[in-house]
Amino acid sequence: MIMSSSASYYRPHHIADALNWLSQEGGIIAAGCTDLLPLTTSPELSGKVLDVTAIKDMRGITDEGDHRRFGGATTWTDLIRADLPPAYDMLKLAAREIGSIQIQNTGTIAGNICNASPAADSVPCLLNLNASVELTAPKGKRVIPLDQFILGPRKTTRQADEIVTALVVPKTAETGFSSFRKLGARKYLIISIAMSAVRIVASEGKITEAAISIGSCSPVAKRLTKAEAALSGTVITPSLRADQMLSKADITSVISPIDDARGTADYRMEAAAVLVLETVDHCLDQIRASA
Numbered sequence: 001m002i003m004s005s006s007a008s009y010y011r012p013h014h015i016a017d018a019l020n021w022l023s024q025e026g027g028i029i030a031a032g033c034t035d036l037l038p039l040t041t042s043p044e045l046s047g048k049v050l051d052v053t054a055i056k057d058m059r060g061i062t063d064e065g066d067h068r069r070f071g072g073a074t075t076w077t078d079l080i081r082a083d084l085p086p087a088y089d090m091l092k093l094a095a096r097e098i099g100s101i102q103i104q105n106t107g108t109i110a111g112n113i114c115n116a117s118p119a120a121d122s123v124p125c126l127l128n129l130n131a132s133v134e135l136t137a138p139k140g141k142r143v144i145p146l147d148q149f150i151l152g153p154r155k156t157t158r159q160a161d162e163i164v165t166a167l168v169v170p171k172t173a174e175t176g177f178s179s180f181r182k183l184g185a186r187k188y189l190i191i192s193i194a195m196s197a198v199r200i201v202a203s204e205g206k207i208t209e210a211a212i213s214i215g216s217c218s219p220v221a222k223r224l225t226k227a228e229a230a231l232s233g234t235v236i237t238p239s240l241r242a243d244q245m246l247s248k249a250d251i252t253s254v255i256s257p258i259d260d261a262r263g264t265a266d267y268r269m270e271a272a273a274v275l276v277l278e279t280v281d282h283c284l285d286q287i288r289a290s291a
Contacts, residue, residue, distance in 0.1 A: 003162060007050045008025065008027070008047070008048040008049070009048075009051065009119070010025075010048075010049070010050055010051065010151070011051040011053070011054050012050075012052075012054065013054050013056065014054055014055065014057075015057055015058065015136060015163070015165060015209075016086045016172050016231075018052055018055060018163060019048060019136065019137065019138050019161070019163065020133070021050055022050055022160075022161060023161050024047045024049060025050075026070065027045060027047055027048025027049055027050055028045070028048065028049050028181050029050050029052060029114070029163060030049050030050065030051045030052070030053070031042040031044075031051075031052050031053060031072065031108040031110055031111040032053065032073075032075070032106045032107045032108040032111045033097045033106070033201075034099065034106055034107040035044075035107075035111055035112070035115040035117070036111070038051050040113075040180060040205060040283065045114070051109070052073055052163060053208055054070070054158075054240075055072050055073060056167070057071065057144055057165070057192070058071040058072045058073040058074075058110075058163075058165055059073040059074050059075075059078070059134045060074060060078070060101060061074060061078065061079070061082050061084075062099070062253065065121040065171075065263050066170065066171055067168050067169060067171060067199075068084075068168070068169045068171065069134075069166050069167075069176065070109055070122060070166060070167040070168075070169070070170055070282075071135075071155075071165070071166050072108060072109065072110030072111075072163070072164045072165050072166055072167070073108050073110065073250065074108060074109050074110075074156045075104065075105060075106060075107060075108055075109075075290070076095040076096075076098050076103075076104035076105075076107050076108075076109075077095075077101075077104045078103075078110065079092060079095050080090065080092050080095050080096060080104065083252065085175075086176070086177050086286070087174045087175060087176055087177070087178050087199055088129070088130065088175065088178065088196045089178045089179060090124075090125045090128065090178035090179055090180040090198065090199065091122060091125040091126070091129070091178075091180070092169050093179065093180035094121040094124075094125050094180045094182070094195075094197070095120055095121075095122070097121060097182050098112070098122070099234070101134065101193070104127075104242070106271060109122060109167055110164040110165075110166075113126070113133065113146065113149065113156070113164070113167070114156060114158065114164055115154070116139045116153060116154050116155055116156050116216065116220075117153065117154070118148050118153055118215065118216055118217075118219055118221070119192045119215060119216040120215065121192060121195060121215070122180065123146070123150065123215055123220075123221040124180075124197035124214060124215040124221045125197040126146050126167065126169075126210070126212035126215070126220055127146060127147060127179060127197075127211075127213045127223050128173075128178065128197050128198070128211035128213050128223070129169045129174070129199070129211075130145075130169065130170055130173040130174045130181070130201045130211075130230045131145075131146045131167050131168065131173075132144060132145050132167070132168045133144060133145075133149040133164055133166075133167060133168075134164070134165050134166040134167070134168055135158060135159075135162040135163070135164055136162065136163050137159065137161045137162045137163075138161060141165075142148075143168060144157065146167075147220075147223070148222075150220050151220070152219045152220060153220075154167075156212070160253060168224065169190075173199075174200045174286070175209070176199050176200050176201030176202070176209065176283075177199070177200055177283045177286040177287055177290070178197070178198060178199040178200075178283065179194065179197075179198055179282040179283050179286070180195070180197045180198075180277050180279065181196045181275040181279045181282075182195040182196075182275075183195065183271050183275060191216075191262065191264045192215060192216040192274055193216060193263045193267070193271060194214065194215070194216050194217050194257075194268050194272045195214070195215045195216055195275065196212070196213070196214055196215075196272065196275035196276045196278070196279045197211075197212070197213045197215075197279065198210070198211070198212050198213075198276070198279040198280050198282075198283050198285070199211040200231070200280070200283040201234055201288065202287045204232060205235055205236050205291070206234065206235050206236065207231050207232055207233065208232070208233075208235045209232065210227075210228040210231040210232060211228060212224040212225065212228050212231075212276060212279075212280070214255055214272050214275075214276065216257075216268070217254070217255040217256070217268050217272050218243075218254075218256050220256065222254050222255055224250070224252050224254060224276070225254075226245050226253060226254070227250040227251055227276065228231060229252050230245050230246055231235050231280070231287050232244050235287065236287060238288065240284060241277075241281055241284070242276070242277040242278075242281045243260040243277055243282035245280075246276065246277065246280070248273045251272060251273045252269050252272060252273055253258075253277045255268075255269070255272060257269060257272070275283065
């Protein structure tokens with residue numbers, strides 16, 4: 001990390017020390033810096049910086065009975081290597097496309113959501129897992145759904161004295177098969193033009209639950225509840241394909257893409273529809289292969 005001579009830098013080993021420093025000093029929270037440094041306008045980080053990456057309780061994935069806890073400083077490499085149910089395959093696929101291997105070794109799950117980029121690759125997957133955000137402050141903890149945490153580009157509900165200490169996924173969302181698709185100008189090391197994450201649960205040859213999300217096509221990633229409802233109850237035949245269940249309107253009615261350097265709004269609309277169909281088809285193939 002490149003620091004200016006005027007910067008105040010603190011890297012505690014305990015959450016209590018971090019909270020105490022943050023409440024007294026304020027400043028920036030650093031958890032990998034893979035987004036923080038590119039957003040810094042100067043060649044060095046200045047001001048007061050709280051580095052949370054040495055806090056042991058903020059790193060790692062633990063089974064807590066009715067939910068699974070992902071420490072906020074858990075890296076993408078940690079996640080890729082973890083033994084997790086197939087419902088997390090979409091998140092692992094997204095993690096493998098978050099920058100280079102070096103970025104995956106340092107970038108963190110909490111940093112990705114706190115950055116609140118519309119193109120944050122983990123967010124569609126975490127939405128499909130009904131993830132919640134654990135925020136810790138000197139006065140205590142609160143846990144809120146992810147879709148209530150991210151308010152817009154670079155904007156969250158985190159208060160100045162709070163640290164995102166974990167992401168929490170209920171065990172009820174750990175069922176089914178999942179997949180992820182991302183479109184960029186090249187295969188790796190690129191910001192998404194559009195992306196799709198899908199989780200499908202089936203029982204006795206029928207779809208019983210579906211979770212579908214799109215990222216990079218709205219100020220925040222969106223769950224496609226209309227498309228999810230269209231899949232529910234469908235009998236999975238050997239020839240069933242996504243375009244037999246979903247129309248373009250089912251997919252694009254809730255997104256609001258923009259024109260930018262990576263693509264036009266119309267292109268994103270078309271791309272999102274194609275990505276969702278491909279991702280659903282991949283999940284269907286996994287379900288049939290497991291039968």
